Amino acid sequence: MRRLLMALVKSIVWANGAYAQSPRVEPPSTGLPPSVPTESTTPDLVVDLSRARVSITSAFQGESILMFGMFDPPGEVVVVVVGPEARETVMRKQRFLGLWLNTGRQSFDDVPAYYAIAASQPLQRLLARGAGGEILSLEDRMSTVKPVGPRDAAELAQFRGGLVEVKRREGLYPAAIGQVTVQAGRLFRVDLPFPSRLPEGVYEVKAYLLRDGKIVAAVSRPLPVGKVGFSAQLAGWASRDGPLYGLGAIAMALFAGWLGGAVMRRL
């Protein structure tokens, strides 16, 4: 029975995956670690992603990745996606002599580049029942980011709010990535949206199976996000060897300008 179901899941997923895939051929892999399937600690929860990685190519416009799987009922599924952590600086504008300019700034450490959470039931209800310690809602997660330097609590709350607001606007903290949908009582799926302006790094996609508010199974999958192909080479070159990249940019412009001038004279 389980085999049959798995086969069904695979075929649904395959069809979905094929549908989600653009006609473009997947470029060859780069130095990023491959997303290897992690064995579930228990057989209660099996998950997979429609794509093993998010490839930022020259045609990248953001991407939606499907996470799907199967669980042993009863239970509820929660999916959390966390991007790599870094220090972020929030700036606040104020009116000064009639003009709006940045007057305040506050840095926070360990801010996830991306954070999304979805569940097969309203989150508040699930998390209130005890899993809250391990699974954090966006609000709970953001309350743990460490401010750099002293500042009074009210001000900090404002900057923290500003941080979430900007990240939301950029699509990096999707407010509600459609609820996890369950079919046939044991198949689940959820779409994970990634915007075009996406920080690189290894993201983590975690799925939890909850019963009576307790985590009974958890599966984690790394999801590498990185530039590939031409844009990866250019960006890598620019960050590794700025001076050489600068010279290359100058040479490109000299050649293009010379060529343009030559073409223009012919016209």
Add this chain to the structure above:
Amino acid sequence: MEIYLPIAEQSMNVFVLLGLGAAAGLLAGMFGVGGGFLATPLLIFVGIPPAVAVASQANQVIANSVSSLQIHWRRGNVDLRMGLVLLMGGMVGSSAGVSLFTYLKRIGQIDFVIAVLYVVMLSTIGLLMLTESLSTYLKRRRNPESPRGKLHTHYLVHRLPLKLRFYKSKLYISALLPVGLGFLIGILSAILGVGGGFVLVPAMIYLLGMPTAVVIGTSNFQILFVAANVTFLQATTNGTVDVVLALLLILGGVVGAPIGSRLAAKLPGVVLRGLMSVLILAVAAELLFELLRTPPSPFSLGAREVSP
């Protein structure tokens, strides 16, 4: 059709960028100055981060000035000596400008400074051009054979020390003035991503008193090297030069420039200058509006720093 810009780290419509390049090229073809002073604000309007817009625009300026320089060099319209003296100031100025840019970026004020400088510069130039073209137009209507003014007046330039003879420009003036001028243009070039021709050309004519024939070629000579210096330093210190963006702007410019020069041949100069001044003032007004209006959100993010 969207393309991902690897340094700006966002996707952008190819035709918007080509169109911007073409508009800048059109201006370049019409007026003989680079269109950078309009292209950079427009890039910022469409959502390119100002730091990337400025640095990539400097890269585009190289292409623009090299194709113009080709023509003027062949015609012998470059005062090499004057160009080199200007360049001495220009190199120091642009290097200082990039340092200033880096500092302003670190303290989070670069966007504001860019916007304010553009508002001041564009509204000044726009108003000067508008009044000039209006008065010329009115004068010409009243009496078509208006007498020409003096070519240049003699004042400060001829009293400063370190005088040099510039044979091609038929000038004997202090080197301090072109060095200072080059320095200022260099700073402008580094912070605003412009070649600076629209300031340099009038300054060379009215301030230095150079003959008009050699002005464009000589200014392009200095702009080429200053823009190359800015591109190199921006790539080295800030990593904000996006060659994909620059290349699209250059390609657009190649298409726009011949159209611009054809238009320039058809329309009378007064009308051209009038149109251009209106366009410049519109961009200045939009930038000023952005500074004055209450932003949708007071918050923005600085650069992400991967944990130390």
